[in-house]
Amino acid sequence: MAEAGPLQKIDAVAVAVLSSDTPPGIYQCTAQRCNCCQFMVKSVDQFHGTNTKKFYKIKQVLTCKSSSVIYIIECKKCKIQYVGRTKSSLKTRFSGHKNSIIKREIRPIPDHFNNDGHSLEDLVIFPIEQVTDSGDLNEREEYWIKELETMEKGLNLVPFKCAKRQGWIEPPDQEPPEEANETLAEESVCSDMGTSDQRVFFTSGSGEGKRKRCEDGEPKCRKKLKKKKLSVFTYEIEQLLLTCEDAQQDGEKAISQVYNKLSEVSCRTMESKNFLEDLKKKISDLSEPKPKKNVYIGLFGKTGAGKSSLINALVNETQLLPSGTLKACTSVFVQVQANTENKKYKADIEFISKEAQRDNRGHHKKLKALCKCDGYYRSSSGEIVDLNYTLSEPMYKKMNVHFLKMFGPDPSRVSIKGKFASFQETFIRTEELEGRKKEPEKYLRLVYIRTQQRKLLKDLEKEMLQRKKQIYNSLSDSICDTMRPTYQECSGISGTSSFTEIQRRLKSKIESSEKVMFNQAMREMLKQFGDLKEYLMKEIQTQMTTILRVALNQTPDDLTGLPDVSEEIEMMQRCCEALELRVFK
DNA sequence: TCAACTCCGGTGTCGCAACC
DNA sequence: GGTTGCGACACCGGAGTTGA
Incomplete structure (x- = not known):
């Protein structure tokens, strides 16, 4: 195919009625x-x-009604x-x-246009060649795939490659082509083909x-289906949820009222002003929606009972977990959770029978695909194989021992979590707090410190688990780095x-790099655990200093015009009663 | 009526293992 | 050593259905 010059737009009006005189090009149908x-x-x-940066001339008059054609689908x-x-x-x-x-x-085209912020609206399609002899169709397709480097x-x-592209595994460098030497004319062509x-x-x-x-561009029938969705909860639970919603709204209202009343408070000294601002900030923080806590739901049942099918139905993903009607499919413990932090999907699946392991037929493509994607494979049916993760798995168990030693609930108080517990218990003892009840000013300050301290420790514990997850992920990444040259070679x-x-x-x-690879990964991991420990200690020190400073500055004497928030307190009490919380008892 | 959509069977490909 | 069948996969294409 001869290379053409910058693209010329055809006067669509002039060729609205296609005839034998119509010049070659792509036209709208009638x-x-x-x-x-x-x-x-x-x-x-x-x-x-887009890969070759070349322009190709259309040699025939083509429309959406043209048959026996080679076509291109392009992402805008x-x-x-x-x-x-x-x-x-x-x-x-x-x-x-x-x-x-x-x-x-799960195929290349739908995968691309359903992931990474893409949608059907980003799709462009156009015919490029009509083949008169149907036998040549395959040949021409092959030619164009090679010519345009679309393989x-x-x-x-x-499928493995589209999994990679879509971020189920690390995406490759697939940035839109940007070449400094591309001409302005070419840029204008690009916009013709895809953007403005x-x-x-x-x-x-x-x-x-x-x-x-x-x-939103969705077919009407789909909207209907969405509306038809029935609640999965019983009437009683629905009512409880409504109560919670009401209580939450009342609570938010009370917080908002208190905030407004505080806005009218005046004070003389800078110290009081700071205190007031701090108080307002705390109230404002309360009114901001907090991330929902994780709720873990265990699902047990006989093999083949339909647990996976139920999960698939609940998350509206037909192929998230393997399921079938005739026999047990998953056969392993599986944790399913929303992946909001990492684009990487990871799973460890072990349900290949000994017979299947002996019989490699049909697995050759899978193995090659796995190598091409640096040890990761996802089939079109959703099956996932992650060799790096599998290789690192025995180390997780070993690492867990180190983790628990450093961060686990060690009764000897040597670990961080043990220190947390000890700190929580001994810093302000309950009996000590009870004894101060007669002195409201001191009592409230101590309650404040203890509450903030507990919140801090809880936050840090969460952070610790988060980092643990990241550190564990780094293990398989490290193994992947070592294995990468071999994967490439094998592919x-x-x-x-x-x-x-x-x-x-x-x-x-x-086998050859076993010791080096695993030892290196282990060293890196231990270093990261050490860094984490240091971070936690530093955070406790800084945050506790702030908490103590704020507590000692509580309720300055020169505040005037303090608002009456008894109404809001009553409202909050009602909310707590509705939710059976014992905050005010 | 006809375009759009859904479903499902068919075809081709690949490497391997079993068979002749 | 050649042939055949297998299993997994991508993707085509046509019949039937839906709905404006």
Whole structure:
């Protein structure tokens, strides 16, 4: 295919009625509202290979109704391309792609447009060549995949690669191409193909599909389904939840009223002003929504009872956990939680039978895919294999011993958690507090200090667990770094006995670098544990100093016009009673 | 009526193991 | 040593259904 110059826009009006004289290019079909044309690049006579940075001329007159075509699907955001072929019309094939995106199927195209902030709206499709002899279709597709480099750098991928791209594992450098020497003309072409101009295409009313769509672009039928969702709770629980909601609203109202009343308080000295500001800040903090606490739900039952199916149904992910109707599928303990911190999905699944282990048929692609993705693999059915995690697993147990020694609830008070408990118990004893009840000023200060101290320790404990998670993750990352050259080497192996050869090399690498690799990972981990310990001690020292300073500055004498908040206190009491809390007793 | 959508069977590919 | 079947996978394509 000859390389063309910067893209020329065709006068769409002039060629609205396609005839034998129509110059080659991509055109809108004659239908008034075509679902495919909405997503199509139109009125152009050439296209841009985003990987090759070349322009290619369109040699035929192509529309969404053209059949036996080679087409490109391009992402407006990251300019990644996919080459496909279809015997039927482009619009029919596009319908299939669109459907797979809506259904969130695990394939390269839906995966790309359902993840990393992408959506169907970022998709652009256009035909590039019509093949008259259907037998040549495959050849032409192959040619274009090679020419446009969409196998290496595009979406013509096997599933492991799309998993990688989507952040189930570390994303590769797939930034939109930015080359300093790209001409201005080329940039203007890019915008034609994907950015500003397309916004015009997609929002134009003429491009709407026949089926009525909701405001967010979702098909109406889906909205209906969403509305039909029934509550999973019983009537009693629903009522309890409503009570909680009411109490929360009342509490927020009381906090807001107290805050407003405090705004009217005046004071003379700087010390009082600071105190007042501090108090207001604390009240303001209370009114801000707090992150919800984790709630752990255990799900037990006989094998094959449908636990995985239930979880899949609850989270609305049909293939999150393996499930089936005939026999037990998962067969291992599994923890499912929302992954809000790390884009990396990790799972350790062990349910391959001895028979299956002996029989490698069908696993060769999986092994190769695993190597290409640095030890990580996710099949289209959702099955996940993480070799680095599996390799590091025995070390987790070993590391846990170190962790518990340093941070666990050691009765000897040597560990951090032990020190926390000891500190909590001995710093302000309950009996000491009770004895001060007759002196309200001192009593309230001590209550304040103890409350803040407990809050601080709890926060630090949370932080500690968070960091523990990160440190544990670093273990498999470290192993991955050591194994990476071998993975890359293995991913290039093909031909007869490639499966056995890849197995042999991986095994050999693991065995040869076992000591160095694991020791290095272990050293790094221990260092991070040490850093964490130091951090915790420093935090306690700083935060406790602040708490004590604030406590000793409580209620200066020169505050005037203190508001009457008895009404709000009553409101809070009612809330606590409704929730059966014993705060005021 | 017809475009859009859904579902499901079909086809091709690959490497391996078993079989002839 | 050649052939065949297997299993996992991607993706095509057509029949049937839905709904504007």
